[in-house]
Amino acid sequence: MSGDGKRGVAAWSKLPRPSSTLPLDLTQVLDLVSSRAMLLGQADACGLFRYDRTNRAFVLWRASGLDQVFSERIRHIRILEVETVMGSAIRQHVPVAVSDIMELPNWPLRDAAVEAGIRSVLVVPLVRAERVFGTLVLMRREQAEFPRRTVDLMQTFANQSVLAIQNARLFREIEDKSHQLEIASQHKSQFLANMSHELRTPLNAVLGYTEMLLDGVYGGVTGEAHEILEYVQANGQHLLALINDVLDLSKIEAGQLALVLDEYAVQGVIEAVVSVAQPLAQAKGLDVQVNIAEDLPLGRGDERRLTQALLNLVGNAIKFTDAGWVTIAATAIGDLLELAVTDTGPGIAPADQERIFDAFQQVDNSSTRQKGGTGLGLAISRHIVQMHGGTISVESTPGQGSTFRIRIPLQAGEVMEAA
Numbered sequence: 001m002s003g004d005g006k007r008g009v010a011a012w013s014k015l016p017r018p019s020s021t022l023p024l025d026l027t028q029v030l031d032l033v034s035s036r037a038m039l040l041g042q043a044d045a046c047g048l049f050r051y052d053r054t055n056r057a058f059v060l061w062r063a064s065g066l067d068q069v070f071s072e073r074i075r076h077i078r079i080l081e082v083e084t085v086m087g088s089a090i091r092q093h094v095p096v097a098v099s100d101i102m103e104l105p106n107w108p109l110r111d112a113a114v115e116a117g118i119r120s121v122l123v124v125p126l127v128r129a130e131r132v133f134g135t136l137v138l139m140r141r142e143q144a145e146f147p148r149r150t151v152d153l154m155q156t157f158a159n160q161s162v163l164a165i166q167n168a169r170l171f172r173e174i175e176d177k178s179h180q181l182e183i184a185s186q187h188k189s190q191f192l193a194n195m196s197h198e199l200r201t202p203l204n205a206v207l208g209y210t211e212m213l214l215d216g217v218y219g220g221v222t223g224e225a226h227e228i229l230e231y232v233q234a235n236g237q238h239l240l241a242l243i244n245d246v247l248d249l250s251k252i253e254a255g256q257l258a259l260v261l262d263e264y265a266v267q268g269v270i271e272a273v274v275s276v277a278q279p280l281a282q283a284k285g286l287d288v289q290v291n292i293a294e295d296l297p298l299g300r301g302d303e304r305r306l307t308q309a310l311l312n313l314v315g316n317a318i319k320f321t322d323a324g325w326v327t328i329a330a331t332a333i334g335d336l337l338e339l340a341v342t343d344t345g346p347g348i349a350p351a352d353q354e355r356i357f358d359a360f361q362q363v364d365n366s367s368t369r370q371k372g373g374t375g376l377g378l379a380i381s382r383h384i385v386q387m388h389g390g391t392i393s394v395e396s397t398p399g400q401g402s403t404f405r406i407r408i409p410l411q412a413g414e415v416m417e418a419a
Contacts (some may be wrong), residue, residue, distance in 0.1 A: 029168040030062035033136070033161045038064045041122065041146075041154050043138035048126075049079070049086060050134040056081040061134060070116040074109065083107040086135045089123040095155055096123045097146040119143040122151065124158040126165070133162055199243050207236045245376040248308075252383050259387055261412065264303035266296045266330050266337060272307050273328065277314045286318060287325040296330060299337055301388050301412040309384040309392075310339055312377035313404045317343035324401075332410065336390075339406040348396040357382045357392070381406075388412040 030048055038046035045065030049058040058079040063071050081087035084107060089096045099120050104110045113121070120140045126133040136158050138146075210233045213221055221229060251257040270290060281288045310328075317326045324344030331338050348356065357378050378392075385392045390408030 026165070026168040026172055027062075029164050031064075033164065034062045034064040037136055037138065037154065037157060037161070040157055041138040041150055043122075044141045045118070045139040047074070047137045047139065048134060049137060051081075051090060051132045053132070058084065058086050058134065065139070067116075070112070073112050077108045077112060079109050084109055085121070085123050086137070089125045089135055090127065090132045093125055093127050095125070095151050095158075097121075097151060098123075099145045100143045113139070117141050120146070122146045122154060124154045126158055126162050128159070128162045128166065133165060136161065200240065200247070203236060203240050203243065207233060207240065210236065245380060248380050249376055252380070257383070257387070259302040259305060259412075261301060262303065263298045263300055264306070265298060266339075267292055269303060269307050269310060270328055270330060270339075273311045273314055276311060277318060277326075280315070280318050281326060284318065284322065286321060286323075288314075288318075289325055289327040291327060291329040293331040296332055296337075297410060299408075299410045299412070301408065302384075305384045306388070306408075309381035309406065310341070312381045313339075313341040313406070316377060317341050317345065317402070317404075321345035321401075333407070335410055336407050337410050340403055342401065342403040344401045347398040347400050348394060348402055349398055353394050353396060356394070 034046045034048050037043075043065070045063065047063045047066065048061040050061040051057075052059055058081070060071065060074045063074075066074075079086070081090075083105075085096050085098055085104065097120075098104065101110055101113060101119060101121060118139045118141060120143055122138040124136040124138075126136055136154070138154065210229055212218065214226065214229050214233065248257065270292060274288060274290060278288055314326060314328060321343045322345070326344075327340075327342045329338075329340040329342070382392050385406050385408060388408040389412055390406060392404065392406050394402055394404050396402035
């Protein structure tokens, strides 16, 4: 193989391929294309020109082998499609070789090239699926023909380069869109956090005054008026719970939910959950059972958030169970604390057991829709558990109930610090 052949193979081996250029930005790809094209085509310089469809003109994209003065001069020339060989190349979709540019009309780009010492050029269109990206122009300082094999090789190189340029463009567009979506998501989360906070303040006032009216602070309230106030209180508390969920979710999405670590007693967490859940269970005729292993050590974590996560599981179990019981169990497995909530409800299909932990997701059946809710509780619980370095899972068979398990390090603070 000749020396020129070896040099061509070396350059070809470093062509920008679609699978390898995704990590590169468009500028890096253009630099690589222009430098490899110059080497592969044995040229003195190479220019990549972007086609401006609106103005039907070419703009210098990138160049290799050109001095800065000549490059800047080209950038300031209005290169119209009708005034250059590049126009013919993109219209015909074939390379155009000019062995002596002195034979071309006295157009601005040709005159600048002549003054820079360029004597022959090979213009290769950068086209894919009828879309014109621009041209690749090889430049030589000697007046000579471009061999057929060089023309064919550069056409193949240009086809490969278009793929690389297209992928780099798409990659950049995806990055830009992702950044825009991230900013929009942050704004949305901040808006939800602000709105949730603003809604909670007047709602707490309404609940406070309702409770005082029910307690007779402003005089006795009896009969239908008392029932209506109880209805207002119950629905207000439900609305407050929903607002709190939205606020927590917005904090999670904005990365603003933080844990307050301290020692806690597992029994205290479960008792707090039972005190809230027991009236809900009694209203449905359900039995709430508690099974706490003896001699459980103190844990370290965010007691309020763990109580919230467990209450979400117990509340869901009560909501979806129409008859039977709900059991809360706690035990230590090595350095882990396991909290399990088991119910005698309808169960969950295998296909739904993963997605129910996503925000705004619920099991899609008529029973679930009748139960209501936003589908935020399990998503929030999972995030709280993960922040403690733990896992949450579900075991369920349709018609045979469900068991939700939380497993977290007993000393969550140490695990988080080590991570």
